[in-house]
Amino acid sequence: MKRTVEIVWIVLIALTIFAYLLGKLHLASGFMVGVLLFTTFIKGQLVIDYFMGMKNVSLKYRLIPTIWLVVVISSIAVSYYL
Amino acid sequence: MAKSVTFKEPYPPGDFAIWLVIYIELVTFGLMFLGYAFSRHADVALFNKSQLLLNQTSGFIDTLILITGSYLIVKAVNLVKNAKGEQSVKEANQKASKWIAASVLFGCLFLVNKLLEFSDIFGQGISLDTNKFFMFYLLLTMFHFMHVTLGTIILFNIFRRTKASAYSAENTRGIETGAVYWHLVDVLWIVLFPLIYIIR
Numbered sequence: 079m080k081r082t083v084e085i086v087w088i089v090l091i092a093l094t095i096f097a098y099l100l101g102k103l104h105l106a107s108g109f110m111v112g113v114l115l116f117t118t119f120i121k122g123q124l125v126i127d128y129f130m131g132m133k134n135v136s137l138k139y140r141l142i143p144t145i146w147l148v149v150v151i152s153s154i155a156v157s158y159y160l
Numbered sequence: 161m162a163k164s165v166t167f168k169e170p171y172p173p174g175d176f177a178i179w180l181v182i183y184i185e186l187v188t189f190g191l192m193f194l195g196y197a198f199s200r201h202a203d204v205a206l207f208n209k210s211q212l213l214l215n216q217t218s219g220f221i222d223t224l225i226l227i228t229g230s231y232l233i234v235k236a237v238n239l240v241k242n243a244k245g246e247q248s249v250k251e252a253n254q255k256a257s258k259w260i261a262a263s264v265l266f267g268c269l270f271l272v273n274k275l276l277e278f279s280d281i282f283g284q285g286i287s288l289d290t291n292k293f294f295m296f297y298l299l300l301t302m303f304h305f306m307h308v309t310l311g312t313i314i315l316f317n318i319f320r321r322t323k324a325s326a327y328s329a330e331n332t333r334g335i336e337t338g339a340v341y342w343h344l345v346d347v348l349w350i351v352l353f354p355l356i357y358i359i360r
Binding site: 083084095100101106111114115121125129130134139142146150151158 | 170223224336353354
């Protein structure tokens with residue numbers, strides 16, 4: 079799709095505004111932290127796939143940054159909800 | 161119905177060496193993120209109280225700058241990837257140079273914004289010794305700052321190469337190498353921003 083990069087950029091900006099508003103409105107605690115971390119994963123994966131160009135790369139290489147993202151974000155969630 | 165077959169590149173874009181650097185950076189930052197997260201777990205009250213002294217708006221602006229910088233670089237890379245023939249290569253490089261120049265500007269904006277934030281923090285008498293939260297905050301953001309500095313220098317060199325029409329569909333390794341490094345810096349900040357500035 080020709081406008082994919084623009085759409086990805088807009089989604090990234092929108093999710094960043096969402097995160098900022100959660101912080102500003104003092105809503106970034108409890109359940110919403112899980113939501114925030116999920117959107118963080120989406121943002122990271124979008125950059126990896128569409129900006130780094132890993133979407134069109136052999137799965138074994140594509141998975142390395144994705145696994146990093148999953149491990150780091152899951153561990154942050156575990157440390158928060160422990 | 162005929163299935164469409166998508167061709168997958170065997171290797172990631174850019175030089176192999178940059179991917180070794182990227183993997184090392186991911187592990188290093190990953191460990192520091194987890195160090196922060198589990199230290200916070202051990203003293204939530206201190207981390208929440210200290211976090212109130214941070215400027216969330218500054219962190220938000222930093223995120224917008226990095227994401228937009230990444231977008232600008234993708235535009236430049238796509239231009240030179242489709243450049244074939246002498247005239248087309250020249251035109252693509254000239255157009256790409258403008259996108260790269262804008263991304264260098266965004267890199268500089270990030271650095272200026274961060275310096276203002278650090279100046280505000282140090283102005284409050286905060287240092288690495290203040291407490292564990294600020295030790296992690298300063299360590300992570302300053303380490304990241306060094307990466308943005310290097311990324312901006314790399315982008316400036318790519319800008320000079322585009323001015324010399326150095327890239328074409330057959331020669332994208334240099335620009336892709338610089339681009340993936342910048343995207344790494346972007347991904348790291350995408351995790352750092354909510355972790356340190358937002359989560360309470």
